[in-house]
Amino acid sequence: MSKTKRLLAGPYLLWMIAFIIIPLVMIAIYGFTDKTGAFTWENVIAMVRPEHLKALWLSLKLAFLCTLVCLLLAYPLALILKAGGVKKGSFVVMIFILPMWMNFLLRTYAWLNLLDDGGILCTLLENLGIARFSIVGTNTAIVLGMVYNFLPFMVLPLYNVMCKIDDNVINAAKDLGANGFQVFWRVILPLSFPGIVSGITMVFVPSMTTFVISDLLGARKIMLIGNIIEQEFSTAANWNLGSGLSMVLMIFILISMAALNHYDKTGEGTSF
């Protein structure tokens, strides 16, 4: 029996080895060697170069901002959806997820069209006589694009965890004398914490590492850490440096997620 079970894990195991383990090992090999193949710490230490630190710091700031905006948008929505009943809720959630059915790149290009100089927003503002300006190439545009792309990843876990909260638990809190705010603060918020943790993880990680959104909506003027790594691999063709920086970024994210999960006492969070 256990033998059959082990066999069933086979395809995934193969997949994992081929596309996760081996690439990771390769990144490690590239990261710790120079172009001649000799061992070096150079590529890893390169993260502390001012231009890299600056990009990392900006990535951190924008990812934090994006996560915060997503949380502030999604949490009240999840609360409202819960209050409105599951049937209605699922429909609204589907509307939120609907954009995910379209290609990520297409969606980002659409935003470029909306926000660009001569784009829809720009033309509209100009025709209204307000001003002619474009926010493409600014941090705002990047955060906007990230929020748009990653919001569903915040809505889903929050909505799931909210639906799991038994109405009678909320009624019990009211019954024991808690007013609306106390019910939220002492019961709903702590019970939804696993959803918050996994929502943050699922939004923070991709926004921390994105390079497509910053490339398009940042008009190649704004360098996030993702863009730097991407350029090392493509234009600069320095795989060693790219791998080294990738490793540092990976460890950085691992540490921040571990810290976050530390607060998820119940262990219900579905992060990682």
Added chain:
Amino acid sequence: MEKPLINLVDISKSYDGSIVLDQLNLKIYENQFVTLLGPSGCGKTTTLRIIGGFETPDEGKVIFDEQDITHVPPHKRALNTVFQKYALFTHMNIGENIAFGLKIKGKSKSYIQDKIKYALKLVNLEGFEKRMPDSLSGGQQQRIAIARAIVNEPKVLLLDEPLGALDLKLRQDMQYELIRLKNELGITFIYVTHDQEEALTMSDNIVVMNQGYIQQMGTPEKIYNEPENAFVADFIGESNIIDAIMIQDRLVQILGAKFPCVDEGFGTNRPVDVVIRPEDVDLLKPGEGTLDGVVSHMIFKGVHYEMEVMAGGFEWLVHSTDMFPVGTKVSIHVDPFDIQIMNKPESEDEEAVGVNE
């Protein structure tokens, strides 16, 4: 006359056009164990939720301690609820669960600690303060839910099918536990259940409900022995409900045979329903009783034998500790005080309204 603690006046409630409660009137007095009993959809839980404040009636008033609380939100009502599936706060340990209501009321730490100890002792779970709800069995969780409610010293404890999720043995233990708790606390319990045995075991008073109407109110003995209509008779225990004619005071004709009874005031030659409990049917030798018949089925039930006796064209349900094998010729005898006479309902509607006036 003693003033009622809770008085429901002309309560009506409907959901999406279907009526759940229709002009319900109910008085509940202090220090009583009152059970709302009925099949699912009879309006018993809605009644409880209206008392608890989780539903607002479309019409009517809820009077609590002589004050109109119809529109008072639940957190301002001096009563507490024990919910069906415990509804414990899974992110808090047992101590914190019990302390919830007291913390909100701003009680002192030492007072809260004393209360937690007292409540855990009351429900026989001393030393459980630091445990998490998930690590407790269903029965233990339900005790904690009760402890969490009673530390707030409510005048009334509302219990919404609290034993529904427990297995039979545990349920029976908890029934005794609840009676003991009620006597120790000296407060009013309002208990909702669809389990007639539970209701008979625990209650001082039972309110039998069906289709949004109260069918009958009274002590368990009264409800069981003197059901006011066929629904109550049928819902509370097993019974033989038979068409009959009240010939005169203290004489009723059942399936062609004349049975002496103790009821008066139904007039003469009036069609009625009679209820005879299976354990009240005595089986005698043929010719010695009032109505002769033949045993058609027999099952051993442990405490007694359950038999069906074909007599007068009706299949009588009989419980007896004596065995009468299938095919035995018997004669049915019923003691006069074991025959319960009920007015026939003129229509389904009247049957429901009947006792509600």
